[in-house]
Amino acid sequence: MSAAIRVLLIEDSPDDVTLMQRQLKREGLEIEYRVETTEEGLRRAIEDFRPQVMLSDFTIPGFSGAEALRLAATIAPSVPFIFVSGTIGEEVAVQCLQSGATDYVLKGNLRRLGSAVRRALREAAERVVARTADETRHRLAQILEATTDLVATKDAKRRLTFLNEAGCRLIGITREEAIGRQAEDLYTSAARRLVREIAVPAADKDGAWEGESALLTQDGVEIPVSQVIVAHRGADGATQFYSTIARDIRERKAHEAQIVHMANTDALTGLPNRLLLGDRVAQAIVHSRRSRRPLAMLSIDLDRFKLVNEGFGHAVGDEVLREIGALLRATVRDGDTVARLGADEFVVLLADLAHAGDTYSVARKLLDAMSRPRRVAGKELRVTASIGAALFPDDGDGFELLLRNAGAAVHRVKAQGGGSFQYYASGMTEEALERIALERGLQVALEQNALTLHFQPLYDLRTRRPTGVETLLRWFGKDGKAVSPARFIPVAEETGLIRPIGEWVLARACRTVLEWKTRGGSPPRVGVNVSPRQLRDGTFPGIVKRVLDETGFPASRLELEITESALMESGDAAVRTMAELKALEVTIAIDDFGTGYSSLSYLSRMPIDRLKVDLAFVHRMTKERQDAAIVQAVVSLGHALGLQVVAEGVETEEQLALLAKMDCDEVQGYLLARPASGEQVRSLFDEESTT
Ligand code: C2E
Ligand code: MG
Numbered sequence: 001m002s003a004a005i006r007v008l009l010i011e012d013s014p015d016d017v018t019l020m021q022r023q024l025k026r027e028g029l030e031i032e033y034r035v036e037t038t039e040e041g042l043r044r045a046i047e048d049f050r051p052q053v054m055l056s057d058f059t060i061p062g063f064s065g066a067e068a069l070r071l072a073a074t075i076a077p078s079v080p081f082i083f084v085s086g087t088i089g090e091e092v093a094v095q096c097l098q099s100g101a102t103d104y105v106l107k108g109n110l111r112r113l114g115s116a117v118r119r120a121l122r123e124a125a126e127r128v129v130a131r132t133a134d135e136t137r138h139r140l141a142q143i144l145e146a147t148t149d150l151v152a153t154k155d156a157k158r159r160l161t162f163l164n165e166a167g168c169r170l171i172g173i174t175r176e177e178a179i180g181r182q183a184e185d186l187y188t189s190a191a192r193r194l195v196r197e198i199a200v201p202a203a204d205k206d207g208a209w210e211g212e213s214a215l216l217t218q219d220g221v222e223i224p225v226s227q228v229i230v231a232h233r234g235a236d237g238a239t240q241f242y243s244t245i246a247r248d249i250r251e252r253k254a255h256e257a258q259i260v261h262m263a264n265t266d267a268l269t270g271l272p273n274r275l276l277l278g279d280r281v282a283q284a285i286v287h288s289r290r291s292r293r294p295l296a297m298l299s300i301d302l303d304r305f306k307l308v309n310e311g312f313g314h315a316v317g318d319e320v321l322r323e324i325g326a327l328l329r330a331t332v333r334d335g336d337t338v339a340r341l342g343a344d345e346f347v348v349l350l351a352d353l354a355h356a357g358d359t360y361s362v363a364r365k366l367l368d369a370m371s372r373p374r375r376v377a378g379k380e381l382r383v384t385a386s387i388g389a390a391l392f393p394d395d396g397d398g399f400e401l402l403l404r405n406a407g408a409a410v411h412r413v414k415a416q417g418g419g420s421f422q423y424y425a426s427g428m429t430e431e432a433l434e435r436i437a438l439e440r441g442l443q444v445a446l447e448q449n450a451l452t453l454h455f456q457p458l459y460d461l462r463t464r465r466p467t468g469v470e471t472l473l474r475w476f477g478k479d480g481k482a483v484s485p486a487r488f489i490p491v492a493e494e495t496g497l498i499r500p501i502g503e504w505v506l507a508r509a510c511r512t513v514l515e516w517k518t519r520g521g522s523p524p525r526v527g528v529n530v531s532p533r534q535l536r537d538g539t540f541p542g543i544v545k546r547v548l549d550e551t552g553f554p555a556s557r558l559e560l561e562i563t564e565s566a567l568m569e570s571g572d573a574a575v576r577t578m579a580e581l582k583a584l585e586v587t588i589a590i591d592d593f594g595t596g597y598s599s600l601s602y603l604s605r606m607p608i609d610r611l612k613v614d615l616a617f618v619h620r621m622t623k624e625r626q627d628a629a630i631v632q633a634v635v636s637l638g639h640a641l642g643l644q645v646v647a648e649g650v651e652t653e654e655q656l657a658l659l660a661k662m663d664c665d666e667v668q669g670y671l672l673a674r675p676a677s678g679e680q681v682r683s684l685f686d687e688e689s690t691t
């Protein structure tokens with residue numbers, strides 16, 4: 001049972017109080033009441049009795065019903081106030097109701113009192129509920145308007161019924177335009193399909209869907225959002241309306257995209273890096289398996305790029321790399337991938353080739369494009385490159401293997417001077433690995449003084465007396481085995497180690513031979529081999545001069561051996577360098593003569609003293625008429641140009657005899673003496689009087 005209703009009676013007549021109390025009881029209302037007749041009493045009662053309803057007479061001595069109503073309406077506006085009075089005019093009654101009375105009941109017709117009180121109480125209760133709901137709604141609306149996320153509701157037919165301020169701003173639409181619109185109009189076409197086919201059905205089934213979609217602003221801008229769609233169901237389980245919250249994730253998306261981009265590209269050129277290349281290769285392999293079309297991986301390495309960096313600075317080097325990257329990109333098809341893996345190392349992935357043989361023409365095109373002279377930062381530069389190719393499936397069935405094998409092919413191209421193209425062939429990798437080991441070993445050998453010099457005497461063919469020695473570099477590995485200079489000199493050249501090594505050989509040879517005083521008092525002639533790279537290096541004559549000064553070795557006793565091919569390769573720079581060397585008064589021999597294609601007129605303009613006939617001709621000349629003719633021609637022409645001629649690699653008496661008949665000047669070879677240590681060779685000269 002509900003508790004008794006608290007009724008406040010503003011009534012001066014005790015009889016009327018009794019009548020009212022009885023009437024209410026009769027009508028089944030259980031009440032607790034209090035009677036007040038003054039303003040002061042009314043104020044207190046409202047405070048501590050907290051009436052649920054007030055019944056007031058209209059005329060009370062010293063206090064009026066109108067005054068009571070005014071006070072009640074001010075301090076307890078939600079408590080119903082009913083006049084219970086004798087006849088008051090119609091007009092007054094209307095006035096009372098207008099100024100806030102809930103009802104009025106005539107004392108002469110008290111039978112209405114119970115129902116009037118009941119109705120007043122019910123309406124008061126309803127008002128409280130309505131007010132609370134209103135307040136809640138108002139507060140929620142405030143929250144929805146304050147949030148920066150889009151909040152919307154749509155009816156079962158998915159027409160917008162609400163869109164908050166942030167949503168209006170995001171879409172660029174007014175609320176009036178929004179309400180009633182089909183919600184799907186606000187999505188991009190892809191998102192529309194997602195919402196219709198996946199999100200809404202999922203919300204209908206599970207109550208809510210959460211995921212990413214994209215909105216479309218009035219200006220056609222796409223806005224990626226993370227979104228929740230909630231289906232609100234009625235008692236019958238059918239969706240009555242939907243609500244959604246969507247958050248703009250443009251910034252996050254851009255950030256994510258940037259991270260992906262950064263992880264996948266080379267910062268300098270903007271080309272894909274190794275990671276992305278790996279991905280593309282994997283994809284291309286899948287495709288190639290299906291289409292049965294070959295796939296080629298071209299590994300591209302710029303030749304002597306270190307020299308660009310050293311000579312022009314890294315800023316120019318970077319610019320060159322950027323240009324080369326762009327050039328490669330522009331030269332191949334859109335479907336091909338151009339990546340940069342390291343310093344001056346690029347890779348081009350040729351996908352979907354019609355024939356494996358097409359690789360060659362693409363490589364040629366790339367080589368041609370790259371070798372065109374270019375101006376960078378006001379400087380004229382010519383960059384050449386080496387390209388090696390590995391094909392799928394023949395040369396490897398995965399990214400790493402293809403890359404390694406293409407790299408081995410590049411290595412081979414480099415070993416042959418660069419500037420060209422080669423396919424991978426099995427066995428190359430081993431060679432490349434061995435080469436890397438060699439590079440490292442050589443570096444260590446230089447640091448740990450594991451290099452030594454051997455000397456091989458040269459003899460005057462007519463007197464059979466020794467005239468001098470050739471210095472030959474020896475490298476004994478940890479296992480005590482000698483590594484042939486024919487193998488390690490090219491490596492030293494390529495890595496630049498030839499500079500310190502060459503200088504060391506020169507100084508060491510001069511110091512060693514200086515001690516071998518002949519009878520005439522001066523040391524014998526000492527030949528030192530000079531590599532092409534040393535010859536190209538403008539500082540070489542200065543180094544020679546310094547070594548001569550520091551060791552005190554007589555310049556006229558030093559002979560520099562330059563191979564014929566080095567001379568041809570180095571062009572004009574070599575001519576200048578030779579002139580500078582000659583000015584130091586050293587002598588110059590052309591080594592391995594006959595293997596290159598130097599013209600005699602070219603040679604005649606060179607400050608040369610001696611020709612050393614390549615040992616291959618010497619070896620074959622006793623068997624091949626043609627080789628004998630070549631040697632004879634070299635001797636005759638050499639003499640005609642005023643040059644001395646030396647035959648290298650003399651191994652038999654027969655060769656020696658033939659050379660004597662040809663009037664060759666000097667000989668060198670195993671028949672007469674093998675290269676040996678300085679200690680072993682010096683005694684030969686003890687008794688000699690050199691001229
Ligand atoms: P090269 O200057 O033509 O040296 C002559 C090579 O012939 C030497 O080989 C020598 O040992 C070899 N030889 C001498 N007599 C005979 C013979 O009767 N029969 C045969 N089959 N060979 C003979 P090595 O010492 O192996 O040197 C090979 C090449 O390495 C040299 O050819 C030279 O180009 C280069 N080299 C050696 N030392 C140096 C060096 O200190 N600096 C530079 N830049 N190159 C060097
Ligand atoms: Mg030599």
Ligand code: MG
Pocket residue numbers: 591592612614615648
């Ligand atoms: Mg030689």
